[in-house]
C-alpha cells in the first residue's frame with residue numbers, strides 16, 4: 001500500500017513525545033504520576049487531581065473501535081476510500097484517539113472490533129494507526 | 144459594520160467563543176439586560192458560495208492549504224489530532240458520532256434521511272431557499288457518499304447570505320404594532336470536554352447540556368413547543384437536538400422522525416420550517432433564529448404554520464438551537480403581541 005499524504009503535526013515541547021513515540025514501537029500518552037489519570041491531549045497539569053507530575057508513559061497499544069467512518073470525498077486529491085476510526089484505548093474509559101484503521105477492508109470494520117497500534121513513519125514523525133488485533137478472535141467476525 | 148454605518152454604540156461584541164452561533168444573540172440579551180444597551184443589532188454574514196465558486200475550496204493536499212511554506216502543511220492545536228489522519232472535515236468527525244448512535248440505538252439511514260427530506264419539502268415553500276426541487280428517498284440514497292453514513296444531502300449547502308436580528312429591551316414590545324419574539328430562556332451550558340473525539344458521550348455531544356439548561360430556566364416544557372428550528376449543519380445534529388431538548392427520549396430520535404409525518408409542516412412538531420441549512424442554505428445558525436421569529440410573527444408566507452398550507456394553531460412557542468458538536472446553544476422564544 002502506498003503511503004498517503006498526511007498533514008504533519010507542528011512539533012512542540014508538549015506533543016513531541018507523542019508523535020515520535022512510535023520509533024521504539026510503543027504508543028505513549030501523558031499520565032499523571034500522582035493519580036494515574038491518562039491525559040489526552042497532553043496537559044501540563046492533571047485535571048483530575050491537580051497534580052503536576054505529568055510524564056509520557058507507554059500504553060499497551062490495544063483497544064477497540066469506538067466508531068468509524070469510511071471517507072469517500074476527495075479532500076486531499078486522493079480518490080481511494082479510506083477508514084477514519086476512533087479508537088478507545090484499553091487503559092482508560094474515554095481515552096480515545098482519532099486515527100486510521102488499516103490492514104482490513106473498509107467494509108470489514110465494525111464498532112467494537114479489537115485493534116492494536118501500528119505505526120507509519122513519515123520523516124521523523126510516527127503516525128499511530130490501528131489494525132485488527134491478530135491475538136483476538138473476533139466474535140463478530142470480520143473475516 | 145460599526146464603521147460602515149458610522150454607528151456610535153454604547154456596547155459591542157465579536158468573536159467566536161461561546162455557546163455556538165447563538166452566543167452573539169445571548170451576549171446581546173445580556174447587554175440589554177444589564178442596561179449597557181437598549182437595542183442591539185446582531186448579524187452574521189457568510190460568503191461560502193462565492194468562496195467555493197471561485198476555483199473551489201482550496202485543497203488541503205501537497206499543493207495548497209495549511210501554510211507551512213514548502214512540503215506538507217503543519218498543524219498544532221486541536222487540529223493536529225484529526226488532520227494527520229485525513230479526518231479533514233466536520234463531516235468526518237460527526238459521521239463517527241452518527242455511526243455510534245446507529246450502533247447504540249439502532250438508528251437507520253432511512254431515519255436519518257428524514258431530516259434532509261423534511262428540509263427539502265419545506266424549502267419548496269421558501270422562495271429564498273437554494274434547493275427547492277422535490278427530493279425523494281431514492282434521490283437521497285442516489286446521491287454520492289461523502290463519508291459513511293453521510294451522503295451529499297446530509298451536508299448543508301454553502302450560500303452567500305446575511306441575517307440580522309435586533310435584540311431590544313422587553314418593554315419595547317409595547318412600542319411596535321406587530322407581534323415580537325420574546326426570549327423566554329437560553330441554554331449555554333458546556334458540561335463536557337469541548338472536543339470532537341474526547342467528549343464523554345458521542346451520541347449526544349454538547350447539545351445535551353445546552354438543551355438541558357434551557358428547560359432549567361423556564362416553566363415551559365417540551366410539550367409547549369409549537370415549532371422547532373434545530374441546527375442541521377449536518378443532518379445528524381438535528382437528531383441530537385431533538386433528544387437534547389426532550390422532544391423524544393435519549394436515542395429515540397430515529398423512531399421519532401420515522402416517516403417524516405411528525406416533523407412535517409402540518410405535523411405535531413413542525414421542524415426546520417424554512418428548509419434548514421440542508422435546503423435553504425447555510426446561514427450558519429442565524430437562519431434558524433430568523434425563521435422562528437418569522438413564524439411567531441405570522442410572517443412566514445406559504446410555509447406559515449397555522450396558515451392555509453399547514454392548518455392548525457399559529458405557533459406561540461419556538462425552540463431554536465445552534466451548533467451541537469463540541470459547542471452548542473439553545474433558546475426558547477415566545478410570541479408576544481405588540482400594542
Ligand SMILES: [Zn+2]
Nearest residue numbers: 032035046049
Ligand atoms: Zn492526577
